[in-house]
Amino acid sequence: MDNHYTxxxxxxxxxxxxxxxxxxxxxxxxxxxxxxxxxxxxxDSKNIIGNGIEISQEQVISCLEKGLSVIQGxxxxxxxxxxxxxxxxxxxxxTLQSACNPDYVMEEMLRVGKKCIxxxxxxxxxxxxxxxxxxxxxxxxxVLPFEWYNTPNIHLLTIKDFFEYAKSRNIKILQGIYxxxxxxxxxxxxxxxxxxxxxxxxxxxxxxx
Numbered sequence: 001m002d003n004h005y006t007x008x009x010x011x012x013x014x015x016x017x018x019x020x021x022x023x024x025x026x027x028x029x030x031x032x033x034x035x036x037x038x039x040x041x042x043x044d045s046k047n048i049i050g051n052g053i054e055i056s057q058e059q060v061i062s063c064l065e066k067g068l069s070v071i072q073g074x075x076x077x078x079x080x081x082x083x084x085x086x087x088x089x090x091x092x093x094x095t096l097q098s099a100c101n102p103d104y105v106m107e108e109m110l111r112v113g114k115k116c117i118x119x120x121x122x123x124x125x126x127x128x129x130x131x132x133x134x135x136x137x138x139x140x141x142x143v144l145p146f147e148w149y150n151t152p153n154i155h156l157l158t159i160k161d162f163f164e165y166a167k168s169r170n171i172k173i174l175q176g177i178y179x180x181x182x183x184x185x186x187x188x189x190x191x192x193x194x195x196x197x198x199x200x201x202x203x204x205x206x207x208x209x
Contacts, residue, residue: 030050038091117205125196143199158195173188
């Protein structure tokens with residue numbers, strides 16, 4: 001399920017954006033934490049109390065070697081071991097689209113986290129639309145580099161899809177951050193321009209329940 005960029009692939013731009021969101025000394029849970037690079041960054045820069053869940057044994061070992069508290073598990077099976085609102089932030093970074101049951105994963109993370117951070121590649125990005133229109137093949141990009149037959153991404157979505165989903169589930173969007181290689185835009189209302197021009201989206205959300 002892990003779709004994180006590893007350290008060897010370079011620091012993903014949204015790592016620094018997520019770090020800016022997290023308050024010092026927060027309690028943080030990272031779902032699908034990959035090699036733990038984001039958790040390590042937050043631990044070093046924000047003095048967080050951090051835990052992670054990762055399905056890959058190899059990646060879990062990499063996390064443990066960094067001195068991180070990470071357990072091996074499948075987030076599609078839920079977060080029953082964590083009590084309600086037990087974390088200040090729950091992070092789902094570049095993992096939503098690879099979850100088998102994203103609706104359940106979202107429900108569980110909103111239960112456990114006071115605030116949640118969700119990021120995903122925007123499948124409505126204009127370059128993806130253009131490549132699909134011109135070539136007729138499933139498009140690839142820097143954030144969607146896989147072939148159709150080996151991609152971990154099984155539930156691709158757009159910024160518009162996420163806004164509609166949040167409304168249908170009474171999820172409060174506290175902030176949206178829309179990025180390309182050159183620009184960063186912010187807003188809490190849906191914009192057709194962000195849906196077309198943003199390559200990735202990061203949302204800060206909470207439950208209205």
